[in-house]
Amino acid sequence: MANRKIITGIKPTGSIHLGNYFGTIRQIVDLQDSGEMFVFLADLHALTGCSDADSRHDSNLFEKYSHDVIRAYVALGVDPKKTVIYRQSEFPQITELTWIFSCLLKHQFLTIGHAYKDALQQEKEPGLGVFLYPVLMAADILLLGANTVPVGKDQVQHVEMAREIARKFNMLTETRYFSEPQEQVVKETAVVPGIDGRKMSKSYDNVLPIFADETEIRKRIMGITTDSTPAGQPIRPDNCTICSYLELLLSREKYGDVANKCLHGKISYKELKEMLVDAYLDYFKDARETYAKLENNSSYIDRLLGQHRKKMDTLFTDRLNEVRRMLGLGIPHKQKWFR
Ligand code: ADP
Numbered sequence: 001m002a003n004r005k006i007i008t009g010i011k012p013t014g015s016i017h018l019g020n021y022f023g024t025i026r027q028i029v030d031l032q033d034s035g036e037m038f039v040f041l042a043d044l045h046a047l048t049g050c051s052d053a054d055s056r057h058d059s060n061l062f063e064k065y066s067h068d069v070i071r072a073y074v075a076l077g078v079d080p081k082k083t084v085i086y087r088q089s090e091f092p093q094i095t096e097l098t099w100i101f102s103c104l105l106k107h108q109f110l111t112i113g114h115a116y117k118d119a120l121q122q123e124k125e126p127g128l129g130v131f132l133y134p135v136l137m138a139a140d141i142l143l144l145g146a147n148t149v150p151v152g153k154d155q156v157q158h159v160e161m162a163r164e165i166a167r168k169f170n171m172l173t174e175t176r177y178f179s180e181p182q183e184q185v186v187k188e189t190a191v192v193p194g195i196d197g198r199k200m201s202k203s204y205d206n207v208l209p210i211f212a213d214e215t216e217i218r219k220r221i222m223g224i225t226t227d228s229t230p231a232g233q234p235i236r237p238d239n240c241t242i243c244s245y246l247e248l249l250l251s252r253e254k255y256g257d258v259a260n261k262c263l264h265g266k267i268s269y270k271e272l273k274e275m276l277v278d279a280y281l282d283y284f285k286d287a288r289e290t291y292a293k294l295e296n297n298s299s300y301i302d303r304l305l306g307q308h309r310k311k312m313d314t315l316f317t318d319r320l321n322e323v324r325r326m327l328g329l330g331i332p333h334k335q336k337w338f339r
């Protein structure tokens, strides 16, 4: 697609994990040459946890996680020469558009948001940030004018809502200003399971972190929940979390061998776990080295974020000014009445 714009973001809420990599980062790396690529740190989205009654905000940890997301992007192959990397909270244009979009929407529309529904289901009072989360995400996508959004399955609903918001705005203004973005989900890795069998997520503490030290990774892998199949009995690869990880990390041929051994009772869960530790550390060897090198290199991260700041600021300002114009809000500092 000519002028294809691709966007995605990750929240600084914990360690980057296998689900983040296979759900989105690997797609970014694969798509870097097929359009203009924009990846960002979704730090404003990460604040939505602050409304929990017992939450305390640790700003140092927040900064650390933010730094970690950016260096993880780079370590895992996002190439700053091809891809624009930016920090969401640096651009107030996005939050202004979030307010404008909020005014177009009914309360009911946002009650379908899965994070909002989850909070209600857990009998928690949902925070306003959680409620408005999909609107901020729509602003991220639509302000840029992105057409493609590579994400895991959990984000598909948000992209659908962004499409709906684009339609509402276009109808309101009788324009076709916002094009409708499409999610891009890789079927095989749309939902990477966590070590407890639920979806892998930073919020469930069930992740395989990519950049933790070896002892931690080993501990987590050896602690993966399995059924009670005794050694010597067949294991069904399609029903085994360890196998699903091995399938992602090994070549097709090597994984075929492992699956065969499972089916014939020739390998135990313990052996599978040992194999997974090796495959995991081998697969992420280079990335882990680069990530370690960037640990104390915040000036590199600063330079990286500075590289496209001006360009993004201009792009966002221009697009927001168009929106302001369409709504009769005027352009800040350049008021011209009744043009
Ligand atoms: P988390 O759920 O761990 O907090 P984020 O919400 O920051 O992760 O997700 C960042 C990106 O990684 C999103 O595109 C999301 O869809 C993807 N992702 C997160 N967890 C998984 C998973 N278990 N499987 C596939 N993709 C995932």
Ligand code: TRP
Binding pocket: 007, 008, 009, 010, 011, 042, 045, 136, 137, 140, 141, 149, 151, 155, 158
């Ligand atoms: N909500 C996404 C997540 O939790 C992060 C995100 C924020 C995002 N804005 C986005 C992803 C825009 C893609 C496009 O994973």
